[in-house]
Amino acid sequence: MKRGVRIGIFTVLAIAGTAFLLFGIFSGQAESVLKKAIRICMECIGIG
Amino acid sequence: MAKAKRVKGEWKRMTVQAAAFLLQNPKLHHFFLGTIEQGETKAVCVPGLNCYSCPAAIGACPIGSLQNTMSKSYKKPAVPFYVLGFLILLGLTLGRWICGWLCPFGWVQDLIYKIPFFKKIRTFPFERYLRYLKYAVLAVLVIGLPLYSAFKGVLVPYFCKYLCPSGTLLGAIPLAAGSAQVRAQLGAYFWWKMGVLISLLLLSLLISRPFCRYLCPLGAIYGMFNRIALVHLDYAPNVCVDCGKCETVCPMGIDPKKQFNSAECIRCGRCSRACPTESLQVRFGFAKKDGTR
Ligand code: SF4
Ligand code: SF4
Numbered sequence: 001m002k003r004g005v006r007i008g009i010f011t012v013l014a015i016a017g018t019a020f021l022l023f024g025i026f027s028g029q030a031e032s033v034l035k036k037a038i039r040i041c042m043e044c045i046g047i048g
Numbered sequence: 049m050a051k052a053k054r055v056k057g058e059w060k061r062m063t064v065q066a067a068a069f070l071l072q073n074p075k076l077h078h079f080f081l082g083t084i085e086q087g088e089t090k091a092v093c094v095p096g097l098n099c100y101s102c103p104a105a106i107g108a109c110p111i112g113s114l115q116n117t118m119s120k121s122y123k124k125p126a127v128p129f130y131v132l133g134f135l136i137l138l139g140l141t142l143g144r145w146i147c148g149w150l151c152p153f154g155w156v157q158d159l160i161y162k163i164p165f166f167k168k169i170r171t172f173p174f175e176r177y178l179r180y181l182k183y184a185v186l187a188v189l190v191i192g193l194p195l196y197s198a199f200k201g202v203l204v205p206y207f208c209k210y211l212c213p214s215g216t217l218l219g220a221i222p223l224a225a226g227s228a229q230v231r232a233q234l235g236a237y238f239w240w241k242m243g244v245l246i247s248l249l250l251l252s253l254l255i256s257r258p259f260c261r262y263l264c265p266l267g268a269i270y271g272m273f274n275r276i277a278l279v280h281l282d283y284a285p286n287v288c289v290d291c292g293k294c295e296t297v298c299p300m301g302i303d304p305k306k307q308f309n310s311a312e313c314i315r316c317g318r319c320s321r322a323c324p325t326e327s328l329q330v331r332f333g334f335a336k337k338d339g340t341r
Contacts, residue, residue, distance in 0.1 A: 001275060001309075007334055010140060010276050017136030024130020029117050030091045033130065036116045037090035037100035037108040043208040044101045044112065044215030045223055045230065046238030 052161050052168055052256070053297045055318045061148070065155035072096070072152065073218070078103030082226030093134040095142070096151030097266050099212070101219030103226070109214070110135055111266050115190055115205035119198035126198075135269055143277030144270045145330075147260055148316035153214045154260055158299070160252040169254050171301045178262045179312065185211065186265035209237065213259060216245040256299040260314065271311030278332050279315050281308040288327040294319035304328055 024030065042048025072094045075085040084103045094107035110131055117128035138146065147154050161168070189207040197204040208215055220238060223230045251258040260267050274280075283305060294304040297318045302310055304319035308328065320328040 003334060006276050010278075010334075013136055013140055013276070017133050017140065019133070020129040020136065021133025024117075024128070024133055027129065029126075029128065029130035032117050033093070033108050033113045034088065034091035036113065037105075038084070038086040040084055040223065040230075041099070041101045041112065041205075041208060041215070041219065043205050043237075044099050044212065045220035046216065046241045047230070047233045047235070048209065048237070 068150040073104035075104040095146045097214045099215040099219040115194040119203040139273030143274045145279040145315035148314035157252040157257045166253045182268040186268045190265045213245040216241040283308045284327045287325045293322045297322045
């Protein structure tokens with residue numbers, strides 16, 4: 001892959017990734033992740 | 049006696065893998081209490097497949113979180129922007145270097161593969177087709193079925209429930225060992241997942257990283273970024289003497305000379321350390337050295 005193309009794709013995805021992350025935080029998904037992560041996950045440990 | 053091929057300087061990677069495990073799971077006292085860490089840092093995803101029900105974990109597993117943020121409320125599916133953002137940014141910077149250096153379950157498989165006495169299998173006929181399975185796991189168990197269950201009303205994280213060996217090893221076993229209450233509730237799902245874990249660990253005696261090669265959805269995601277990630281593998285054909293040493297030491301069973309951009313490469317650097325002419329180098333950034341591909 002040409003260097004310019006690689007940098008172009010990288011930049012677009014970096015902007016998209018940052019936007020996704022910020023939008024996720026503002027829409028409360030970080031809290032949802034926290035809520036799930038601080039309780040024992042029944043599916044993970046084979047109970048649920 | 050069959051042994052895994054040795055490569056100089058491998059102890060450095062092993063040290064980083066051990067340190068990464070401790071950094072992601074530093075609250076070791078929970079192992080003795082049968083409880084899990086509940087700090088605010090668990091809102092942040094860790095890079096590797098590290099179960100958030102590991103008692104000592106201080107971060108969230110990206111695959112567990114991806115499934116669980118696919119639903120907003122009852123019968124209301126959602127796009128998991130937050131976790132996708134994490135995965136895109138991690139993939140863009142490190143790609144599958146995360147697998148080679150930071151993932152706890154990758155490390156466990158590496159350690160088991162080092163046990164001698166078993167004939168090591170590098171590859172076998174049709175093996176490359178099995179590698180597509182991880183994309184099916186991602187599409188069906190991580191995205192399709194959880195999303196379907198979210199539409200139906202109650203989200204079920206199918207990958208965690210039926211397959212994830214990290215949840216069994218880092219979550220179920222220590223919690224069951226430390227808590228009589230957990231032990232009393234174990235049933236068919238637990239034994240199914242124990243079967244999956246034990247099969248994978250036994251397979252790791254013969255094949256290097258079977259879970260990473262064939263089943264891991266996180267490896268499938270990071271692999272898609274390998275061609276553009278900042279961490280990359282450079283190959284200089286003009287200095288290569290075609291001795292084939294790189295190929296014999298690759299833990300993912302690929303030919304680094306031909307597949308240096310492959311989604312399978314975990315950027316472990318073993319090929320680079322085995323190469324007598326420094327034709328292969330793991331580098332960081334956009335620049336490529338003159339004469340390299
Ligand atoms: S493929 Fe999956 S289990 Fe293997 S090292 Fe990568 S993230 Fe970890
Ligand atoms: S090609 Fe080299 S860096 Fe990639 S997985 Fe194989 S040995 Fe490791």
